[in-house]
Amino acid sequence: MSIVDSDSPLLSRAREGDLTAFEELVTRHEKRVYAVARRMLRNDHDAQDVTQETFLSALDHLPRFREETRFGSWLLTIATHAALKVIRRRKGLELVPLEDAADAIGGVPTPEWIAPWSRSPVELLETRETLRHLVAALDELADKYRLVFLLRDVARMSVRDTAAALGISEANVKVRLLRARLQLRERLTRLFGDSTRRMEPHRHDEQPEPPSVLGGALVTSGTVAAPSDRDI
Amino acid sequence: MKCTELLAILNEYVDGEIDPGICDEYREHLDRCDPCQVVVDNIRKTITLYRDAEEFELPTDFRDRLHSALRDRWRRR
Numbered sequence: 316m317s318i319v320d321s322d323s324p325l326l327s328r329a330r331e332g333d334l335t336a337f338e339e340l341v342t343r344h345e346k347r348v349y350a351v352a353r354r355m356l357r358n359d360h361d362a363q364d365v366t367q368e369t370f371l372s373a374l375d376h377l378p379r380f381r382e383e384t385r386f387g388s389w390l391l392t393i394a395t396h397a398a399l400k401v402i403r404r405r406k407g408l409e410l411v412p413l414e415d416a417a418d419a420i421g422g423v424p425t426p427e428w429i430a431p432w433s434r435s436p437v438e439l440l441e442t443r444e445t446l447r448h449l450v451a452a453l454d455e456l457a458d459k460y461r462l463v464f465l466l467r468d469v470a471r472m473s474v475r476d477t478a479a480a481l482g483i484s485e486a487n488v489k490v491r492l493l494r495a496r497l498q499l500r501e502r503l504t505r506l507f508g509d510s511t512r513r514m515e516p517h518r519h520d521e522q523p524e525p526p527s528v529l530g531g532a533l534v535t536s537g538t539v540a541a542p543s544d545r546d547i
Numbered sequence: 548m549k550c551t552e553l554l555a556i557l558n559e560y561v562d563g564e565i566d567p568g569i570c571d572e573y574r575e576h577l578d579r580c581d582p583c584q585v586v587v588d589n590i591r592k593t594i595t596l597y598r599d600a601e602e603f604e605l606p607t608d609f610r611d612r613l614h615s616a617l618r619d620r621w622r623r624r
């Protein structure tokens with residue numbers, strides 16, 4: 316947060332013609348922009364093109380950048396649109412299908428592997444192993460889910476903007492996002508979940524169920540993450 | 548509210564866009580349903596991980612090219 320907030324002074328200097336300030340901004344954001352492009356495109360070369368295009372475009376449009384948007388979000392939106400152009404050029408619309416009837420009406424899969432994670436995201440991100448798992452989990456997602464997840468949850472685009480960018484309905488964006496989130500959660504919880512605290516899915520709500528035994532561990536209530544972990 | 552109903556509006560809850568009336572029901576369910584509480588927490592952490600992870604290194608030669616392209620464009624503005 317602090318890095319993002321402190322973009323303002325650099326932005327002002329860059330606007331006044333200070334190239335060093337602009338390069339400092341690029342240095343701050345280039346890794347994130349590249350990572351998002353690389354995740355969308357799954358190809359180093361295309362990701363580099365998109366990253367370069369993004370910062371050139373940012374440079375051209377610097378006078379028009381509105382301060383109420385965060386600079387980082389603005390960059391990710393530019394990068395996302397540039398990456399989508401590449402995807403469309405590469406494979407036509409098949410990668411980003413229009414309406415998908417199954418998405419509109421189909422139910423969502425219920426969570427199966429349920430357990431609190433044994434480490435916080437900050438701790439997890441300290442190891443290369445986590446990064447490899449993140450890449451693998453995202454690679455397993457179908458394109459139509461992966462793109463919606465990246466646009467909504469990583470680039471933080473609105474439902475409306477995501478729908479417009481992908482040429483699908485807002486309802487479709489919502490269902491795809493839910494499926495993407497659930498699938499990633501399932502996969503990552505199998506890796507990061509504390510198996511000694513694994514719990515059974517609630518099959519119904521009518522009566523409280525007795526504690527159940529799963530994988531040799533007694534699953535009891537009251538062992539979930541502390542409230543402070545729950546707000547992002 | 549049942550777990551499956553909670554699942555159906557999970558996005559809105561996680562994104563803080565839920566109708567306040569439904570939100571109370573949702574919270575009540577979460578208060579007494581550990582599995583759902585854990586699922587919501589897992590999803591929030593999943594999103595945080597992907598937001599914060601920088602799993603691809605910027606190749607050094609590309610970074611040099613990028614900055615020199617930007618300097619060129621800057622001078623020609």
Ligand SMILES: [Zn+2]
Nearest residue numbers: 517550580583
């Ligand atoms: Zn539940």
